Amino acid sequence: MVAVEKVRCVPGSANDDASLDLNAPLCENCNSRHVSLCGVLKDIELCEMSELVKNVTKHPKQIICSEGDNPEYLYSVKDGCVRLSKMLSDGRRQIIGFLFMGELFGFACENGYSCTAEAITNVDLCRMSRRALFEKFEKLPDLGHKMLEITQTDMDNACGQMLLLGRKKAKEKLCSFLIDINKKTSKIKDLSEDKIYLPMSRSDIADYLGLTIETVSRQFTILSKDCVISLCENTDVTILDRDRLNLIASGE
Amino acid sequence: MVAVEKVRCVPGSANDDASLDLNAPLCENCNSRHVSLCGVLKDIELCEMSELVKNVTKHPKQIICSEGDNPEYLYSVKDGCVRLSKMLSDGRRQIIGFLFMGELFGFACENGYSCTAEAITNVDLCRMSRRALFEKFEKLPDLGHKMLEITQTDMDNACGQMLLLGRKKAKEKLCSFLIDINKKTSKIKDLSEDKIYLPMSRSDIADYLGLTIETVSRQFTILSKDCVISLCENTDVTILDRDRLNLIASGE
DNA sequence: CGTGCATTTGACCACCTTCAATAAAGGTGG
DNA sequence: CCACCTTTATTGAAGGTGGTCAAATGCACG
Numbered sequence: 001m002v003a004v005e006k007v008r009c010v011p012g013s014a015n016d017d018a019s020l021d022l023n024a025p026l027c028e029n030c031n032s033r034h035v036s037l038c039g040v041l042k043d044i045e046l047c048e049m050s051e052l053v054k055n056v057t058k059h060p061k062q063i064i065c066s067e068g069d070n071p072e073y074l075y076s077v078k079d080g081c082v083r084l085s086k087m088l089s090d091g092r093r094q095i096i097g098f099l100f101m102g103e104l105f106g107f108a109c110e111n112g113y114s115c116t117a118e119a120i121t122n123v124d125l126c127r128m129s130r131r132a133l134f135e136k137f138e139k140l141p142d143l144g145h146k147m148l149e150i151t152q153t154d155m156d157n158a159c160g161q162m163l164l165l166g167r168k169k170a171k172e173k174l175c176s177f178l179i180d181i182n183k184k185t186s187k188i189k190d191l192s193e194d195k196i197y198l199p200m201s202r203s204d205i206a207d208y209l210g211l212t213i214e215t216v217s218r219q220f221t222i223l224s225k226d227c228v229i230s231l232c233e234n235t236d237v238t239i240l241d242r243d244r245l246n247l248i249a250s251g252e
Numbered sequence: 253m254v255a256v257e258k259v260r261c262v263p264g265s266a267n268d269d270a271s272l273d274l275n276a277p278l279c280e281n282c283n284s285r286h287v288s289l290c291g292v293l294k295d296i297e298l299c300e301m302s303e304l305v306k307n308v309t310k311h312p313k314q315i316i317c318s319e320g321d322n323p324e325y326l327y328s329v330k331d332g333c334v335r336l337s338k339m340l341s342d343g344r345r346q347i348i349g350f351l352f353m354g355e356l357f358g359f360a361c362e363n364g365y366s367c368t369a370e371a372i373t374n375v376d377l378c379r380m381s382r383r384a385l386f387e388k389f390e391k392l393p394d395l396g397h398k399m400l401e402i403t404q405t406d407m408d409n410a411c412g413q414m415l416l417l418g419r420k421k422a423k424e425k426l427c428s429f430l431i432d433i434n435k436k437t438s439k440i441k442d443l444s445e446d447k448i449y450l451p452m453s454r455s456d457i458a459d460y461l462g463l464t465i466e467t468v469s470r471q472f473t474i475l476s477k478d479c480v481i482s483l484c485e486n487t488d489v490t491i492l493d494r495d496r497l498n499l500i501a502s503g504e
Numbered sequence: 505c506g507t508g509c510a511t512t513t514g515a516c517c518a519c520c521t522t523c524a525a526t527a528a529a530g531g532t533g534g
Numbered sequence: 535c536c537a538c539c540t541t542t543a544t545t546g547a548a549g550g551t552g553g554t555c556a557a558a559t560g561c562a563c564g
Contacts, residue, residue, distance in 0.1 A: 086415045088503040094415040109408040144396055151403045156361040158410035163338045163346040165417035166462030202543060210418030212521060217544055251340040454511060467552055469512055
Protein backbone atom coordinates (compact mmCIF):
# COMPACT_ATOMS: atom_id res chain seq x y z
CA MET A 1 0.00 0.00 0.00
CA VAL A 2 3.05 2.23 0.13
CA ALA A 3 3.57 4.30 -2.98
CA VAL A 4 6.79 3.21 -4.63
CA GLU A 5 8.67 4.51 -7.62
CA LYS A 6 8.32 2.19 -10.59
CA VAL A 7 11.91 1.13 -10.89
CA ARG A 8 12.83 -2.17 -12.35
CA CYS A 9 14.10 -4.43 -9.61
CA VAL A 10 17.14 -6.60 -10.24
CA PRO A 11 17.76 -5.81 -13.87
CA GLY A 12 20.62 -7.46 -15.63
CA SER A 13 22.07 -10.87 -15.07
CA ALA A 14 19.11 -13.03 -16.03
CA ASN A 15 18.59 -11.19 -19.31
CA ASP A 16 21.52 -12.09 -21.53
CA ASP A 17 21.36 -8.75 -23.28
CA ALA A 18 21.65 -6.86 -20.04
CA SER A 19 21.36 -3.22 -19.16
CA LEU A 20 19.41 -1.20 -21.71
CA ASP A 21 17.05 -3.87 -23.01
CA LEU A 22 13.90 -2.27 -24.33
CA ASN A 23 12.30 -5.68 -24.62
CA ALA A 24 12.71 -6.46 -20.94
CA PRO A 25 9.21 -5.90 -19.67
CA LEU A 26 7.97 -4.34 -16.51
CA CYS A 27 5.66 -7.08 -15.37
CA GLU A 28 3.85 -4.78 -12.99
CA ASN A 29 2.64 -2.75 -15.97
CA CYS A 30 1.50 -5.79 -17.94
CA ASN A 31 -2.05 -5.56 -19.26
CA SER A 32 -2.62 -9.28 -19.19
CA ARG A 33 -1.14 -9.65 -15.75
CA HIS A 34 -4.36 -10.41 -13.90
CA VAL A 35 -5.78 -12.86 -16.41
CA SER A 36 -2.59 -14.84 -16.95
CA LEU A 37 -0.29 -17.18 -15.09
CA CYS A 38 1.02 -14.19 -13.15
CA GLY A 39 -2.40 -13.55 -11.68
CA VAL A 40 -1.39 -15.57 -8.63
CA LEU A 41 1.65 -13.45 -7.87
CA LYS A 42 1.83 -10.63 -5.38
CA ASP A 43 3.30 -7.31 -6.52
CA ILE A 44 6.65 -7.95 -4.94
CA GLU A 45 6.85 -11.40 -6.49
CA LEU A 46 6.52 -9.97 -9.97
CA CYS A 47 10.17 -8.95 -9.82
CA GLU A 48 11.00 -12.63 -9.91
CA MET A 49 9.14 -12.92 -13.19
CA SER A 50 10.68 -9.84 -14.76
CA GLU A 51 14.01 -11.64 -14.58
CA LEU A 52 12.98 -14.45 -16.84
CA VAL A 53 10.62 -12.94 -19.37
CA LYS A 54 11.06 -11.00 -22.57
CA ASN A 55 8.60 -9.22 -24.83
CA VAL A 56 8.22 -10.55 -28.35
CA THR A 57 6.08 -9.20 -31.19
CA LYS A 58 4.86 -11.15 -34.19
CA HIS A 59 2.97 -10.22 -37.34
CA PRO A 60 0.17 -12.20 -38.99
CA LYS A 61 1.27 -15.60 -40.33
CA GLN A 62 4.62 -15.48 -38.52
CA ILE A 63 5.55 -18.69 -36.77
CA ILE A 64 6.21 -18.42 -33.04
CA CYS A 65 7.31 -21.99 -32.45
CA SER A 66 7.08 -25.25 -34.36
CA GLU A 67 5.80 -28.70 -33.49
CA GLY A 68 8.69 -30.92 -32.46
CA ASP A 69 11.18 -28.12 -31.82
CA ASN A 70 13.18 -27.98 -28.63
CA PRO A 71 10.64 -26.42 -26.25
CA GLU A 72 12.91 -23.83 -24.77
CA TYR A 73 10.19 -21.25 -24.13
CA LEU A 74 6.68 -20.86 -22.86
CA TYR A 75 4.60 -17.96 -24.12
CA SER A 76 1.76 -15.94 -22.74
CA VAL A 77 -0.42 -13.90 -25.09
CA LYS A 78 -0.42 -10.25 -24.06
CA ASP A 79 -2.42 -9.05 -27.05
CA GLY A 80 -3.75 -10.44 -30.31
CA CYS A 81 -4.71 -13.93 -31.42
CA VAL A 82 -2.55 -17.03 -31.86
CA ARG A 83 -3.42 -20.36 -33.43
CA LEU A 84 -2.01 -23.73 -32.39
CA SER A 85 -2.00 -26.49 -34.98
CA LYS A 86 -0.74 -29.91 -35.95
CA MET A 87 -0.20 -31.25 -39.46
CA LEU A 88 -0.11 -34.58 -41.26
CA SER A 89 2.65 -35.17 -43.79
CA ASP A 90 0.30 -34.55 -46.73
CA GLY A 91 -0.72 -31.13 -45.46
CA ARG A 92 -3.98 -31.90 -43.69
CA ARG A 93 -4.10 -29.59 -40.72
CA GLN A 94 -5.89 -29.65 -37.39
CA ILE A 95 -6.10 -26.46 -35.38
CA ILE A 96 -5.90 -27.25 -31.69
CA GLY A 97 -6.92 -23.88 -30.37
CA PHE A 98 -7.15 -20.13 -30.74
CA LEU A 99 -5.49 -18.17 -27.95
CA PHE A 100 -6.23 -14.64 -26.76
CA MET A 101 -4.93 -12.32 -24.07
CA GLY A 102 -3.78 -14.08 -20.93
CA GLU A 103 -3.55 -17.55 -22.43
CA LEU A 104 -0.43 -19.65 -22.10
CA PHE A 105 1.11 -21.90 -24.74
CA GLY A 106 4.25 -23.79 -25.58
CA PHE A 107 3.22 -27.09 -24.03
CA ALA A 108 5.49 -29.94 -24.80
CA CYS A 109 6.57 -33.41 -23.88
CA GLU A 110 9.79 -35.30 -24.54
CA ASN A 111 9.18 -35.01 -28.29
CA GLY A 112 9.29 -31.22 -28.26
CA TYR A 113 6.48 -28.72 -28.72
CA SER A 114 3.14 -30.46 -29.21
CA CYS A 115 1.89 -27.87 -31.67
CA THR A 116 3.00 -25.17 -34.04
CA ALA A 117 2.01 -21.67 -32.92
CA GLU A 118 1.40 -18.88 -35.43
CA ALA A 119 0.23 -15.31 -35.13
CA ILE A 120 -3.18 -14.61 -36.64
CA THR A 121 -3.24 -10.89 -35.88
CA ASN A 122 -0.42 -8.69 -34.69
CA VAL A 123 0.58 -10.32 -31.45
CA ASP A 124 2.38 -9.21 -28.31
CA LEU A 125 3.85 -12.09 -26.40
CA CYS A 126 5.56 -12.63 -23.11
CA ARG A 127 8.29 -15.20 -23.65
CA MET A 128 9.52 -17.21 -20.66
CA SER A 129 12.38 -19.63 -20.39
CA ARG A 130 10.77 -22.93 -19.52
CA ARG A 131 13.73 -24.03 -17.44
CA ALA A 132 13.89 -20.77 -15.51
CA LEU A 133 10.14 -20.79 -14.91
CA PHE A 134 10.19 -24.33 -13.60
CA GLU A 135 13.05 -23.43 -11.30
CA LYS A 136 10.97 -20.58 -9.94
CA PHE A 137 8.41 -23.10 -8.72
CA GLU A 138 10.76 -23.74 -5.77
CA LYS A 139 10.58 -20.17 -4.64
CA LEU A 140 7.02 -19.48 -5.79
CA PRO A 141 5.04 -22.70 -5.36
CA ASP A 142 1.79 -20.92 -6.19
CA LEU A 143 3.16 -20.40 -9.67
CA GLY A 144 3.53 -24.14 -10.11
CA HIS A 145 0.04 -24.77 -8.80
CA LYS A 146 -1.42 -22.17 -11.13
CA MET A 147 0.45 -23.78 -14.01
CA LEU A 148 -1.09 -27.13 -13.09
CA GLU A 149 -4.52 -25.56 -12.87
CA ILE A 150 -4.14 -23.94 -16.28
CA THR A 151 -2.99 -27.19 -17.85
CA GLN A 152 -5.93 -29.05 -16.32
CA THR A 153 -8.36 -26.47 -17.66
CA ASP A 154 -6.72 -26.86 -21.07
CA MET A 155 -7.22 -30.59 -20.75
CA ASP A 156 -10.88 -30.07 -19.89
CA ASN A 157 -11.33 -27.93 -22.99
CA ALA A 158 -9.50 -30.52 -25.05
CA CYS A 159 -11.98 -33.17 -23.89
CA GLY A 160 -14.86 -30.97 -24.99
CA GLN A 161 -13.21 -30.45 -28.34
CA MET A 162 -12.77 -34.20 -28.81
CA LEU A 163 -16.49 -34.65 -28.22
CA LEU A 164 -17.12 -31.96 -30.83
CA LEU A 165 -14.74 -33.42 -33.40
CA GLY A 166 -15.84 -37.00 -32.95
CA ARG A 167 -19.56 -36.71 -32.51
CA LYS A 168 -21.07 -33.38 -33.52
CA LYS A 169 -22.64 -32.46 -36.88
CA ALA A 170 -21.29 -29.58 -38.94
CA LYS A 171 -23.96 -27.15 -37.76
CA GLU A 172 -23.49 -28.15 -34.11
CA LYS A 173 -19.75 -27.70 -34.47
CA LEU A 174 -20.06 -24.19 -35.80
CA CYS A 175 -22.55 -23.14 -33.11
CA SER A 176 -20.32 -24.57 -30.38
CA PHE A 177 -17.40 -22.67 -31.84
CA LEU A 178 -19.27 -19.36 -31.95
CA ILE A 179 -20.35 -19.75 -28.31
CA ASP A 180 -16.82 -20.60 -27.17
CA ILE A 181 -15.22 -17.69 -28.99
CA ASN A 182 -17.91 -15.34 -27.74
CA LYS A 183 -17.24 -16.49 -24.17
CA LYS A 184 -13.49 -16.08 -24.57
CA THR A 185 -13.40 -12.74 -26.30
CA SER A 186 -16.15 -11.05 -24.34
CA LYS A 187 -13.88 -11.21 -21.31
CA ILE A 188 -11.04 -9.36 -22.96
CA LYS A 189 -12.54 -7.15 -25.66
CA ASP A 190 -15.20 -4.65 -24.75
CA LEU A 191 -17.72 -5.61 -27.34
CA SER A 192 -21.44 -5.66 -26.92
CA GLU A 193 -22.39 -8.96 -25.30
CA ASP A 194 -23.72 -10.53 -28.49
CA LYS A 195 -20.93 -9.52 -30.84
CA ILE A 196 -18.50 -12.24 -31.85
CA TYR A 197 -15.04 -11.20 -32.93
CA LEU A 198 -13.54 -13.64 -35.43
CA PRO A 199 -9.98 -12.64 -36.37
CA MET A 200 -9.31 -16.04 -37.92
CA SER A 201 -10.08 -17.03 -41.53
CA ARG A 202 -12.77 -19.48 -42.68
CA SER A 203 -9.95 -21.88 -43.42
CA ASP A 204 -8.77 -21.66 -39.80
CA ILE A 205 -12.29 -22.26 -38.53
CA ALA A 206 -12.66 -25.25 -40.84
CA ASP A 207 -9.40 -26.78 -39.67
CA TYR A 208 -10.43 -26.20 -36.06
CA LEU A 209 -13.78 -27.95 -36.51
CA GLY A 210 -12.61 -30.79 -38.73
CA LEU A 211 -14.57 -29.50 -41.74
CA THR A 212 -13.87 -27.84 -45.10
CA ILE A 213 -14.13 -24.10 -45.72
CA GLU A 214 -17.09 -24.73 -48.00
CA THR A 215 -19.04 -26.50 -45.29
CA VAL A 216 -18.23 -23.77 -42.78
CA SER A 217 -19.32 -21.11 -45.24
CA ARG A 218 -22.58 -22.92 -45.99
CA GLN A 219 -23.38 -23.33 -42.31
CA PHE A 220 -22.75 -19.63 -41.72
CA THR A 221 -25.20 -18.86 -44.50
CA ILE A 222 -27.82 -21.24 -43.09
CA LEU A 223 -27.52 -19.87 -39.54
CA SER A 224 -27.83 -16.40 -40.95
CA LYS A 225 -30.93 -17.25 -43.03
CA ASP A 226 -32.47 -18.89 -39.96
CA CYS A 227 -31.89 -15.64 -38.04
CA VAL A 228 -29.72 -17.31 -35.40
CA ILE A 229 -26.82 -15.02 -36.22
CA SER A 230 -26.25 -12.01 -38.43
CA LEU A 231 -23.19 -11.70 -40.65
CA CYS A 232 -21.79 -8.18 -40.97
CA GLU A 233 -18.23 -8.66 -42.11
CA ASN A 234 -16.34 -11.91 -42.09
CA THR A 235 -14.64 -11.00 -38.86
CA ASP A 236 -17.80 -9.80 -37.23
CA VAL A 237 -20.87 -11.83 -36.28
CA THR A 238 -23.79 -10.95 -34.04
CA ILE A 239 -25.80 -13.46 -32.04
CA LEU A 240 -29.50 -12.90 -32.69
CA ASP A 241 -30.93 -15.93 -30.88
CA ARG A 242 -28.64 -17.15 -28.15
CA ASP A 243 -31.05 -19.84 -26.92
CA ARG A 244 -31.27 -21.46 -30.35
CA LEU A 245 -27.49 -21.22 -30.70
CA ASN A 246 -26.98 -23.00 -27.37
CA LEU A 247 -29.55 -25.66 -28.20
CA ILE A 248 -28.01 -26.46 -31.57
CA ALA A 249 -24.49 -26.48 -30.08
CA SER A 250 -25.40 -29.06 -27.45
CA GLY A 251 -27.13 -31.30 -30.01
CA GLU A 252 -30.79 -30.10 -30.12
CA MET B 253 19.52 -50.68 1.58
CA VAL B 254 18.82 -51.73 5.14
CA ALA B 255 16.35 -54.57 5.45
CA VAL B 256 13.29 -53.34 7.27
CA GLU B 257 10.17 -55.07 8.41
CA LYS B 258 7.23 -54.12 6.25
CA VAL B 259 5.15 -52.35 8.83
CA ARG B 260 2.67 -49.70 7.87
CA CYS B 261 3.93 -46.32 8.95
CA VAL B 262 1.57 -43.85 10.53
CA PRO B 263 -1.67 -45.78 10.24
CA GLY B 264 -4.87 -44.22 11.45
CA SER B 265 -5.81 -40.58 11.54
CA ALA B 266 -5.83 -39.77 7.81
CA ASN B 267 -8.01 -42.75 6.95
CA ASP B 268 -11.45 -42.04 8.35
CA ASP B 269 -12.15 -45.71 8.88
CA ALA B 270 -9.08 -46.08 11.01
CA SER B 271 -7.33 -49.02 12.54
CA LEU B 272 -8.16 -52.30 10.80
CA ASP B 273 -8.77 -51.06 7.28
CA LEU B 274 -8.01 -53.81 4.81
CA ASN B 275 -8.33 -51.35 1.97
CA ALA B 276 -5.56 -49.15 3.26
CA PRO B 277 -2.74 -50.02 0.92
CA LEU B 278 0.91 -50.49 1.53
CA CYS B 279 2.27 -48.19 -1.13
CA GLU B 280 5.69 -49.75 -0.99
CA ASN B 281 4.20 -53.03 -2.24
CA CYS B 282 2.24 -51.38 -5.06
CA ASN B 283 2.78 -53.01 -8.45
CA SER B 284 2.18 -49.82 -10.37
CA ARG B 285 4.37 -47.77 -8.10
CA HIS B 286 7.21 -47.20 -10.51
CA VAL B 287 5.09 -46.37 -13.54
CA SER B 288 2.68 -44.03 -11.76
CA LEU B 289 2.67 -40.64 -10.12
CA CYS B 290 4.49 -42.20 -7.15
CA GLY B 291 7.44 -43.05 -9.34
CA VAL B 292 9.09 -39.82 -8.26
CA LEU B 293 8.91 -40.63 -4.56
CA LYS B 294 11.67 -42.09 -2.48
CA ASP B 295 10.88 -45.11 -0.31
CA ILE B 296 10.56 -43.09 2.85
CA GLU B 297 8.26 -40.59 1.17
CA LEU B 298 5.78 -43.31 0.27
CA CYS B 299 4.52 -43.24 3.85
CA GLU B 300 3.15 -39.80 3.08
CA MET B 301 1.09 -41.28 0.27
CA SER B 302 -0.17 -44.24 2.29
CA GLU B 303 -1.97 -41.73 4.49
CA LEU B 304 -4.14 -40.38 1.74
CA VAL B 305 -4.87 -43.32 -0.53
CA LYS B 306 -7.32 -46.17 -0.46
CA ASN B 307 -7.70 -49.26 -2.62
CA VAL B 308 -10.88 -49.55 -4.66
CA THR B 309 -12.01 -52.39 -6.89
CA LYS B 310 -14.52 -52.14 -9.73
CA HIS B 311 -16.14 -54.66 -12.04
CA PRO B 312 -16.78 -54.28 -15.77
CA LYS B 313 -19.28 -51.50 -16.59
CA GLN B 314 -19.21 -50.05 -13.08
CA ILE B 315 -18.93 -46.30 -12.95
CA ILE B 316 -15.97 -44.92 -11.04
CA CYS B 317 -16.85 -41.25 -11.28
CA SER B 318 -19.21 -39.17 -13.40
CA GLU B 319 -18.75 -36.09 -15.57
CA GLY B 320 -19.73 -33.01 -13.62
CA ASP B 321 -19.59 -34.60 -10.17
CA ASN B 322 -17.71 -32.95 -7.35
CA PRO B 323 -14.15 -34.05 -8.12
CA GLU B 324 -13.23 -35.20 -4.64
CA TYR B 325 -10.82 -37.91 -5.75
CA LEU B 326 -8.06 -38.66 -8.17
CA TYR B 327 -7.47 -42.24 -9.25
CA SER B 328 -4.51 -44.22 -10.42
CA VAL B 329 -5.04 -47.49 -12.27
CA LYS B 330 -3.24 -50.33 -10.50
CA ASP B 331 -4.59 -53.06 -12.74
CA GLY B 332 -7.15 -53.44 -15.52
CA CYS B 333 -8.55 -51.02 -18.08
CA VAL B 334 -10.66 -47.90 -17.60
CA ARG B 335 -12.45 -45.79 -20.18
CA LEU B 336 -13.04 -42.04 -19.94
CA SER B 337 -15.96 -40.61 -21.87
CA LYS B 338 -18.21 -37.63 -22.45
CA MET B 339 -21.81 -37.68 -23.68
CA LEU B 340 -24.22 -35.44 -25.53
CA SER B 341 -27.78 -35.23 -24.24
CA ASP B 342 -29.08 -37.52 -26.99
CA GLY B 343 -26.67 -40.29 -26.10
CA ARG B 344 -23.88 -39.71 -28.60
CA ARG B 345 -20.70 -40.63 -26.80
CA GLN B 346 -17.06 -39.74 -27.25
CA ILE B 347 -14.44 -41.83 -25.51
CA ILE B 348 -11.57 -39.63 -24.42
CA GLY B 349 -9.14 -42.36 -23.53
CA PHE B 350 -8.41 -45.89 -22.39
CA LEU B 351 -6.27 -46.12 -19.26
CA PHE B 352 -4.05 -48.94 -18.12
CA MET B 353 -1.73 -49.63 -15.19
CA GLY B 354 -0.02 -46.56 -13.83
CA GLU B 355 -2.26 -44.00 -15.50
CA LEU B 356 -3.90 -41.23 -13.55
CA PHE B 357 -7.43 -39.89 -13.99
CA GLY B 358 -10.03 -37.74 -12.32
CA PHE B 359 -9.06 -34.47 -13.97
CA ALA B 360 -11.48 -31.68 -13.42
CA CYS B 361 -12.05 -27.96 -13.54
CA GLU B 362 -14.52 -25.74 -11.75
CA ASN B 363 -17.40 -27.64 -13.41
CA GLY B 364 -16.46 -30.95 -11.81
CA TYR B 365 -14.96 -34.04 -13.40
CA SER B 366 -14.32 -33.53 -17.11
CA CYS B 367 -15.22 -37.10 -17.96
CA THR B 368 -17.05 -40.15 -16.76
CA ALA B 369 -14.78 -43.05 -15.86
CA GLU B 370 -15.96 -46.65 -16.13
CA ALA B 371 -14.29 -49.99 -15.63
CA ILE B 372 -13.88 -52.07 -18.79
CA THR B 373 -12.27 -55.08 -17.13
CA ASN B 374 -11.96 -55.85 -13.45
CA VAL B 375 -10.04 -52.90 -12.15
CA ASP B 376 -7.89 -52.20 -9.11
CA LEU B 377 -7.63 -48.53 -8.34
CA CYS B 378 -5.71 -46.33 -5.99
CA ARG B 379 -8.05 -43.57 -4.85
CA MET B 380 -6.53 -40.32 -3.58
CA SER B 381 -8.21 -37.35 -1.99
CA ARG B 382 -7.57 -34.49 -4.37
CA ARG B 383 -7.37 -31.96 -1.57
CA ALA B 384 -4.98 -34.04 0.49
CA LEU B 385 -2.79 -34.75 -2.52
CA PHE B 386 -2.57 -31.09 -3.45
CA GLU B 387 -1.67 -30.25 0.14
CA LYS B 388 1.16 -32.77 -0.06
CA PHE B 389 2.71 -30.71 -2.84
CA GLU B 390 4.03 -28.40 -0.09
CA LYS B 391 5.96 -31.17 1.55
CA LEU B 392 6.76 -33.13 -1.62
CA PRO B 393 7.22 -30.60 -4.44
CA ASP B 394 8.42 -33.32 -6.80
CA LEU B 395 4.96 -34.80 -6.60
CA GLY B 396 3.47 -31.57 -7.90
CA HIS B 397 6.02 -31.39 -10.68
CA LYS B 398 5.31 -34.97 -11.70
CA MET B 399 1.60 -34.21 -11.69
CA LEU B 400 2.23 -31.27 -14.01
CA GLU B 401 4.38 -33.42 -16.26
CA ILE B 402 1.68 -36.09 -16.45
CA THR B 403 -1.00 -33.55 -17.26
CA GLN B 404 1.17 -32.04 -20.00
CA THR B 405 1.76 -35.45 -21.51
CA ASP B 406 -2.00 -36.04 -21.41
CA MET B 407 -2.44 -32.74 -23.19
CA ASP B 408 0.08 -33.77 -25.83
CA ASN B 409 -1.84 -36.99 -26.42
CA ALA B 410 -5.09 -35.05 -26.56
CA CYS B 411 -3.65 -32.87 -29.34
CA GLY B 412 -2.74 -35.97 -31.30
CA GLN B 413 -6.23 -37.34 -30.81
CA MET B 414 -7.77 -34.09 -32.06
CA LEU B 415 -5.69 -34.40 -35.22
CA LEU B 416 -6.97 -37.94 -35.59
CA LEU B 417 -10.61 -37.07 -34.98
CA GLY B 418 -10.65 -34.00 -37.17
CA ARG B 419 -8.50 -35.00 -40.11
CA LYS B 420 -7.84 -38.73 -40.43
CA LYS B 421 -9.80 -41.24 -42.53
CA ALA B 422 -11.46 -44.26 -40.93
CA LYS B 423 -8.64 -46.61 -41.89
CA GLU B 424 -5.98 -44.19 -40.65
CA LYS B 425 -7.86 -43.79 -37.39
CA LEU B 426 -7.98 -47.51 -36.72
CA CYS B 427 -4.30 -48.01 -37.56
CA SER B 428 -3.30 -45.13 -35.28
CA PHE B 429 -5.39 -46.64 -32.52
CA LEU B 430 -3.81 -50.08 -32.89
CA ILE B 431 -0.33 -48.61 -32.75
CA ASP B 432 -1.12 -46.53 -29.67
CA ILE B 433 -2.68 -49.41 -27.76
CA ASN B 434 0.18 -51.67 -28.74
CA LYS B 435 2.65 -49.11 -27.42
CA LYS B 436 0.74 -48.66 -24.17
CA THR B 437 0.06 -52.28 -23.35
CA SER B 438 3.40 -53.70 -24.40
CA LYS B 439 4.93 -51.80 -21.51
CA ILE B 440 2.71 -53.36 -18.90
CA LYS B 441 1.64 -56.75 -20.23
CA ASP B 442 4.22 -59.25 -21.22
CA LEU B 443 2.88 -60.07 -24.63
CA SER B 444 4.89 -60.82 -27.71
CA GLU B 445 5.88 -57.52 -29.28
CA ASP B 446 3.35 -57.71 -32.10
CA LYS B 447 0.32 -58.82 -30.09
CA ILE B 448 -2.30 -56.17 -29.40
CA TYR B 449 -4.51 -56.64 -26.38
CA LEU B 450 -7.95 -55.09 -26.88
CA PRO B 451 -10.10 -55.43 -23.76
CA MET B 452 -12.60 -52.85 -25.05
CA SER B 453 -15.58 -53.57 -27.30
CA ARG B 454 -15.96 -52.51 -30.95
CA SER B 455 -18.45 -49.97 -29.72
CA ASP B 456 -15.83 -48.46 -27.40
CA ILE B 457 -13.31 -48.33 -30.23
CA ALA B 458 -15.88 -46.67 -32.49
CA ASP B 459 -16.71 -44.04 -29.89
CA TYR B 460 -13.02 -43.41 -29.35
CA LEU B 461 -12.34 -42.88 -33.05
CA GLY B 462 -15.47 -40.92 -33.91
CA LEU B 463 -16.83 -43.75 -36.08
CA THR B 464 -19.63 -46.34 -35.94
CA ILE B 465 -19.16 -49.98 -34.93
CA GLU B 466 -19.95 -51.02 -38.48
CA THR B 467 -17.18 -48.89 -39.93
CA VAL B 468 -14.69 -50.14 -37.33
CA SER B 469 -15.66 -53.72 -38.07
CA ARG B 470 -15.31 -53.20 -41.83
CA GLN B 471 -11.88 -51.61 -41.42
CA PHE B 472 -10.72 -54.51 -39.25
CA THR B 473 -11.82 -56.89 -41.99
CA ILE B 474 -10.03 -54.88 -44.68
CA LEU B 475 -6.78 -54.65 -42.70
CA SER B 476 -6.99 -58.37 -42.09
CA LYS B 477 -7.60 -59.19 -45.77
CA ASP B 478 -4.68 -56.93 -46.69
CA CYS B 479 -2.47 -58.91 -44.28
CA VAL B 480 -1.59 -55.87 -42.19
CA ILE B 481 -3.02 -57.50 -39.08
CA SER B 482 -4.41 -60.88 -38.17
CA LEU B 483 -7.62 -61.26 -36.16
CA CYS B 484 -7.65 -64.13 -33.72
CA GLU B 485 -10.31 -63.27 -31.20
CA ASN B 486 -11.95 -59.90 -30.87
CA THR B 487 -9.72 -59.04 -27.94
CA ASP B 488 -6.62 -60.26 -29.64
CA VAL B 489 -4.95 -58.85 -32.75
CA THR B 490 -1.49 -59.49 -34.17
CA ILE B 491 0.49 -57.01 -36.21
CA LEU B 492 1.73 -58.67 -39.40
CA ASP B 493 3.17 -55.66 -41.20
CA ARG B 494 4.18 -52.92 -38.79
CA ASP B 495 5.65 -50.68 -41.50
CA ARG B 496 2.40 -50.63 -43.46
CA LEU B 497 0.47 -50.02 -40.25
CA ASN B 498 2.66 -47.04 -39.39
CA LEU B 499 2.44 -45.65 -42.91
CA ILE B 500 -1.35 -45.85 -43.02
CA ALA B 501 -1.64 -44.38 -39.51
CA SER B 502 0.38 -41.30 -40.42
CA GLY B 503 -1.60 -40.75 -43.63
CA GLU B 504 0.27 -42.74 -46.36
C1' DC C 505 -31.12 -75.94 -27.29
C1' DG C 506 -32.94 -71.36 -26.99
C1' DT C 507 -32.06 -66.61 -25.47
C1' DG C 508 -29.36 -62.49 -25.51
C1' DC C 509 -25.60 -59.76 -26.82
C1' DA C 510 -21.65 -58.48 -29.79
C1' DT C 511 -19.87 -58.54 -34.23
C1' DT C 512 -19.96 -58.96 -39.12
C1' DT C 513 -21.79 -58.20 -43.59
C1' DG C 514 -24.86 -56.18 -47.12
C1' DA C 515 -27.77 -52.58 -49.31
C1' DC C 516 -29.00 -48.00 -49.40
C1' DC C 517 -28.63 -43.26 -48.25
C1' DA C 518 -26.99 -38.65 -46.49
C1' DC C 519 -23.79 -35.55 -44.94
C1' DC C 520 -19.95 -33.61 -46.08
C1' DT C 521 -16.22 -33.31 -49.47
C1' DT C 522 -14.43 -32.36 -53.90
C1' DC C 523 -14.39 -29.84 -57.94
C1' DA C 524 -15.57 -25.72 -60.26
C1' DA C 525 -17.28 -21.12 -61.12
C1' DT C 526 -18.18 -16.61 -59.35
C1' DA C 527 -17.84 -12.76 -56.39
C1' DA C 528 -15.60 -9.77 -53.22
C1' DA C 529 -11.62 -7.81 -50.95
C1' DG C 530 -6.82 -6.51 -50.63
C1' DG C 531 -2.17 -5.40 -52.50
C1' DT C 532 1.03 -3.82 -56.11
C1' DG C 533 2.68 -1.15 -59.74
C1' DG C 534 2.07 1.76 -63.61
C1' DC D 535 -6.55 6.35 -59.52
C1' DC D 536 -7.30 2.29 -61.79
C1' DA D 537 -5.85 -2.13 -64.05
C1' DC D 538 -4.14 -6.45 -62.66
C1' DC D 539 -3.27 -10.19 -59.76
C1' DT D 540 -3.83 -12.74 -55.59
C1' DT D 541 -6.30 -14.22 -51.81
C1' DT D 542 -10.55 -15.29 -49.49
C1' DA D 543 -15.33 -16.34 -49.32
C1' DT D 544 -19.63 -17.87 -51.32
C1' DT D 545 -22.47 -20.80 -54.05
C1' DG D 546 -23.66 -24.74 -57.09
C1' DA D 547 -23.30 -29.53 -58.84
C1' DA D 548 -21.49 -34.11 -58.47
C1' DG D 549 -19.36 -37.77 -55.94
C1' DG D 550 -17.58 -40.58 -52.06
C1' DT D 551 -16.76 -41.83 -47.32
C1' DG D 552 -18.90 -43.26 -43.72
C1' DG D 553 -23.65 -43.58 -41.51
C1' DT D 554 -28.18 -45.92 -41.09
C1' DC D 555 -30.99 -49.80 -41.27
C1' DA D 556 -31.52 -54.63 -41.47
C1' DA D 557 -30.28 -59.36 -41.44
C1' DA D 558 -27.03 -63.01 -40.54
C1' DT D 559 -23.51 -65.04 -37.88
C1' DG D 560 -21.01 -66.21 -33.81
C1' DC D 561 -20.51 -66.86 -28.98
C1' DA D 562 -21.64 -67.16 -23.96
C1' DC D 563 -24.77 -68.71 -20.65
C1' DG D 564 -28.59 -70.77 -18.42
